[in-house]
Amino acid sequence: MKKVSFAEFGGPEVLQLLDAEEPHAGPGQIRIAVRAAGVNPVDWRIREGQILGAHPTVLPSGVGLDAAGVVDEVGEGVEGVAAGDHVFGEGSSTYAEFAVLSAWARMPEGLTFEEAAGYPSVVETALRVIHEVGVRPGQTLLVSGASGGVGSAVLQIARDRGITVIGTAGAANQDYLRGLSAHATTYGDGWVERVRELGQVDAALDLAGSGVLRELVELTGDPSKVISIADLGAPDFGVRFSGVAGSVPDALAEAAALIAGNKLHIPVEKSYTLADAAAAHIDSRAGHSRGRRVIVI
Structure with missing residues (x-):
């Protein structure tokens, strides 16, 4: 089979x-x-050799955690799924023609493989950080870097739970955030005051790692009310870095239910081939996305 791999840590050029x-x-x-594999920031962080405790890497290594496809082998002790079923889930080395999954759910009706591949890790992360930051219905959550995959999921899950969201993103994504019921504002000079004008912030999420943790702590008044999934320096500000996956099977089941109930939709911004995996990593690292990037097999 064809598979994307790397034999040394480094830039996108190490992918083969x-x-x-x-x-x-x-x-x-x-x-x-x-049939399709999700492209996540953790993929290029692992490729660069960043120290992520949940994902120890042995070289040479495959790439990718998320995928959607057709079941063709069922391991010992697995029930409720059979060859030919369409599933999406998490595993390892998913930038490949075949991959093994350790957690999965049946794809909801009407969802394409390309769309389904964009959900597993981002929904698990969104559910986890909303829980960890402790925001409750009726409160206001500030999301820095709100237009990407995790941000798109956070906004919709928060909306479903009665949580008000203020989202920051680039100028081109303001209408996108408003379409997900967020109060939107841009990055850049004066962003803290623009957020304050939109309301009191009870909790905050850093999804982009753009050097805003000091300001997020200032806005919430408490570092324990801030979570980062993107800034490894978070502990320097008393902020928790949340990079360890929680209950993936439960998250996938909840994702499937939200999708089936028309409460969650994450658009695919761009698709790539296996041969274009390096370009997918370059684009993912640049940020400023709207929704998800996926590799189509």
């Missing part, structure tokens, strides 16, 4: 499209013929 042996499903796992 190689011929590789097919993986096989072990106990509690399934294998899928991958």
Whole structure:
């Protein structure tokens, strides 16, 4: 099969499209013929060699955690899924023609493989950080970097839970945030005052790692009410860095229910081929996205 891999840490140029042996499903796992794989910031962080405790890397390494596809192998002890089923979920080395998943859910009706591949990690992350930051219905959550995949999920889940959201993003994405019921404002000079004009902030999420943690602590008045998924220097500000996955199967089941209930939709901003994985990483690292990027097999 074809698979994207890297043999050394470094920039996007270390990614190679190689011929590789097919993986096989072990106990509690399934294998899928991958139709699409999600592109996440954690993918290029791992490739760069950043220290992410939840994802120790042994070289050479495959790339990718999220995928959607067709089940073609079911491991020992797995029930409720069979060859031919359409699923989306999380596993390893998903930038490939075949991948093993350790957590999955059936794809909701009407969802394409390309769309489904964009949900697993971002919805798990969104659900986790909303819980960890402790924001409650009736309160206001500030989301820095609100237009990307995780931000898109946070805004819609918060809306469903009765939480008011103030979102920051680039000028081109202001209408997108408003379409997700957020109070929107831009980055740049004066952004803290613009946020204050929109309301009192009870909790805040840093999804972009753009050097705003000091201001987020100032706006909430309490570092324990700020969570970052993107700034490894968060502990320097007394802020929790949340980079460890929570209950992935539960998150996938909730994602499927929200999608089926028309309460969650994350658009695919751009698709790539396996051969264009390096370009996908360059674009992901640049940020300023609206929704998700995926690799289509």
